Amino acid sequence: MSSPSPVHIKDTFGAIFIGALVTMTIYGITTLQAYFYYLSFPQDGIKTKLLVASIWILDTIHAIFMCHALHYYLIDQFGNAAALRDGTWTVFMSIAINVIMAFIVQCFFTQRIFKLSPLDRRWWIAGIIGFFVFAHFVFGIQTVVYLFIKKQFSRLKEVALNNALPFGISAIISDITIAAALCMLLRNSRTTFEDTNTVINRLIIFAINRCILTSAMAILETIVFTVLPNSFYSLAIDFVIGKLYANSLLAVLNSRARLRSGTTQEESSATEMSLRFNVTSAVANHQTSLLQVRTRDRDSLRRSNIADEEKGDQRIVTVSTTASNHSRKDGRTLDEGLAL
Template sequence: MGVPGAFGSILMGGLVSAMLYGTTTFQTYIYFMHYSGDASTVKFLVAAIWILDTLHLSCMCHALYYYLITNYGVLTSLEYMVWTFPTSLLINVLVISIVQCFFAHTISCLCRPQKKWLVAGPIILLVLVHLGPALEAVIMMFVNRDVDILTQIRFSAVLPALAIVALVEALITISLCVLFHDSRSRSAFPRTKRLFQTLIIYAVNRCLLTSLVTIAEFTVNVNQQDDWTMGLDFMIGKLYANSLLASLNTRQYLRSQHSGTESAEHINTIHLGNLPQHSGDVPLSVSALGKATALRSEGEPKF
């Protein structure tokens, strides 16, 4: 496998990954500028995600430089994996696990106390199960630097790990959509219904891109296209990092949209009939996609 055939798709994946890192950095800056009042644990989580993403970019750049610059034309170098490639895989495993656990925690906050572990528990369990084959693949790559190791661990480690990641994404999205739809159906206020409709759309969009890339990586793995597998793997961790940051950074937008809708409805009510605002129609505490939505003041039960 020569350099053009092996590294064309890998280089493209690296370039897209570098652009996604710029988005990660921008979103991290936006978060610390606008959400300085968040809990220390959330701010630590955001900082940890950005640091891991920065390390991943460094490992990716080193791997590409090693093959395309330092050992350009040295065909024997293509038979071995440089140490930064399995390191980048390990960082991806950590980022994906952290992000999925974050959304599992969010789902548990949305559920009733007696049902939260019934809904969020299987998701957390699958995330932990995913660590088994994922870490096995990384360790095997560190122990055996031969490129042929990818063929040996494909069906025992790589494909099971990707399948579990895709399954967890589906469970997170379905859980969020069901919870938001249930709250929407129980609400008597049009503005609250519209808000939950927006949250459902956000939940689907959050899952869509990460799921598509995960399924694409699974497909090229089955077809034994290692170059495309590496290119997609460079991107997948950054997609998860951006999905978490986007869910945190949309809170202010959702609050402003909800506040604007509430004001418009209040003005229309006065104009049409000089009717007072209902005492039960109180402002909704809107959080990010997948964050707990407080509706106790409206008397709406949780899922």
């Protein structure tokens, strides 16, 4: 009877240890993003707040499972070569948590695409994207179930072709279709206002960057798991990819504050100003007229209020203008595409 092959610590637990360090760093960013969201957007609906809370809780559970797995293999079972050959339940459950987080985030973007799509095409666009998102979720859960069945790390190659490969391909396709749809819809939302188009361009760049990041990690994980099924480099990548999905959602929600502040700074010379002109009147008593013009940005619809006030020998004319919140051609605002 042949003896079991030795465990190569460097390519297995050394890989997931490095992946865990990177993952915990990103988890800190996720926590900061969640804190910033609740601090900056207390007016958001309960659905959005619950969504952010659920993503952060799932991300925290994933971090706990990951730390438990590392402690089990590197501390509790230190020197026990037999224990290192079997997968503990927290390793496989961490993958399941990532699958659930990816599904929630992709459903969020699919819903945004549905709301921003034209009425006559929204079901087709959202339906196609939803198909790939659901396929990604199903293949992911199927992969986790097979990992629990196989259990031994030496049998991971049996999972690679039949389960992990479709799982990775569906993840790549779903991310690309979401990014392509967002770019198309945002491009069609261009208006005659230069500031609105600047915001749209920033959102398009963000959508492309998000797609490149998550898709590149999914491609890398699929290739590594297929080519090197006996190593844990794919697990290390999977630790990270779940955090990227969580951060992509929080970054989209928090980007509203940055976009608003950006347009405010660009227009500060024209928006937060007060001009006073003293004009000598030609009337006999030389009364002075004071013209005061004030323009302010707001995140509501455009409206203008003009009030004339006479007080003593002065006339004060106040003009208040509130700028539009990047309205679309169909009357909806772009901000509707960033929150529930």
